[in-house]
Amino acid sequence: MSEDQEWNLPNVTYGFIGIGVMGFPMAQNLRKRIPKSAQLVICEVVEAQVKKFLSETEPKDRVSVASTPKEIAEQCDIIITMLPKGPHVQEVFTNKSTGLLAGAPSSKSILFMECSTIDTLTSNKVNDLVTEAGHRFVDAPVSGGYNGAVAGTLTFMIGGSEELFNEVRPLAEAMGKKENIYHCGKQGAGLATKQINNYLGFVSMLGVSEAFNMGRLYGLNPKTLASVVNVSTGRCYNSSSENPVKGVTPTASASKDFEGGFSTELCQGVVEMALQLGEQVGAKSVLRDVVLKTLAEASEDPRCKGKDYRSIYLHLADIEQNENHV
Numbered sequence: 001m002s003e004d005q006e007w008n009l010p011n012v013t014y015g016f017i018g019i020g021v022m023g024f025p026m027a028q029n030l031r032k033r034i035p036k037s038a039q040l041v042i043c044e045v046v047e048a049q050v051k052k053f054l055s056e057t058e059p060k061d062r063v064s065v066a067s068t069p070k071e072i073a074e075q076c077d078i079i080i081t082m083l084p085k086g087p088h089v090q091e092v093f094t095n096k097s098t099g100l101l102a103g104a105p106s107s108k109s110i111l112f113m114e115c116s117t118i119d120t121l122t123s124n125k126v127n128d129l130v131t132e133a134g135h136r137f138v139d140a141p142v143s144g145g146y147n148g149a150v151a152g153t154l155t156f157m158i159g160g161s162e163e164l165f166n167e168v169r170p171l172a173e174a175m176g177k178k179e180n181i182y183h184c185g186k187q188g189a190g191l192a193t194k195q196i197n198n199y200l201g202f203v204s205m206l207g208v209s210e211a212f213n214m215g216r217l218y219g220l221n222p223k224t225l226a227s228v229v230n231v232s233t234g235r236c237y238n239s240s241s242e243n244p245v246k247g248v249t250p251t252a253s254a255s256k257d258f259e260g261g262f263s264t265e266l267c268q269g270v271v272e273m274a275l276q277l278g279e280q281v282g283a284k285s286v287l288r289d290v291v292l293k294t295l296a297e298a299s300e301d302p303r304c305k306g307k308d309y310r311s312i313y314l315h316l317a318d319i320e321q322n323e324n325h326v
């Protein structure tokens, strides 16, 4: 079996918009796995990212650059977008002079795989416009962070019809982990799933932080506490693998003083989206106000700002430094 057959991707023209922190390695992995003779057209506002991408590919790799999303739509059959926020997605799709829909010919049906983490209402709106114009759209947010994007082991949460899911699955596999490609339901369900998971992750981290701060103030050895929690009802991913007390889990972000990872501000954005979603569907939440307030405060706290969100522990414990329990 040739490599091309292995990835089962059609020999068409691919577009990738948003060559940022996540988009860059995702587009690189895509280039490696689409057929050799297929063209990849990229579009990115930050000039330096475009230069870097081109410098890391060879002419035989068939990568070209478009200056607007419109040009991408004119040339491409499958288009992936990976953008920071809802307004960027809206602009890229709907700008009357430079947007994707301005360039998408009515003579073909383009497949849009929208990987940004944005609110479901914006995604629904864009989906409606794309569908009305005779094209196809799925929301396909990812988790796994920068490292997952580089390694090609991302998790994809996909929203759209069964038929569309089957169509985008090979694309997701080219950038993610085969076992972690999920069809979450109809359009919007991928985003809802991602946001709800992040909400739960944050709430559980908050609980772990409060618990370990109580233990600290009582004078418990955090490693012993963690060992008991790990085999008891309090156990969760974050208590066992991402303990916020430095040294309890050597590979945890606490042991790197919360450098890198999923920043408090990004976490705040996604959790806010999740809670908006909860409100839209009328889900009761007793934690809502506390969670929003805590995240708003933490994202202004120098101990947490720009750091992995698990630094919420320092904010809650009101300590400057994590003691090292190695």
Ligand SMILES: *[C@@H]1O[C@H](CO)[C@@H](O)[C@H](O)[C@H]1NC(C)=O
Pocket: 091, 095, 096, 097, 098
């Ligand atoms: C569309 O794009 C043009 C060119 O980038 C920009 O000047 C204009 O403000 C955009 N229009 C909207 C409605 O955002």
Ligand SMILES: *[C@@H]1O[C@H](CO)[C@@H](O)[C@H](O)[C@H]1NC(C)=O
Pocket: 223, 224, 226, 227, 230, 239, 240, 241, 248, 249
């Ligand atoms: C549980 O806690 C200990 C700390 O004693 C830690 O080393 C270990 O990795 C934790 N995780 C699991 C799954 O046991």
Ligand SMILES: CC(=O)N[C@H]1CO[C@H](CO)[C@@H](O)[C@@H]1O
Pocket: 200, 201, 202, 203, 204, 205, 206, 237, 238, 242, 310
């Ligand atoms: C709050 C917290 O630590 N969340 C993490 C808990 O574990 C899940 C599972 O991997 C992570 O995705 C969350 O980020």
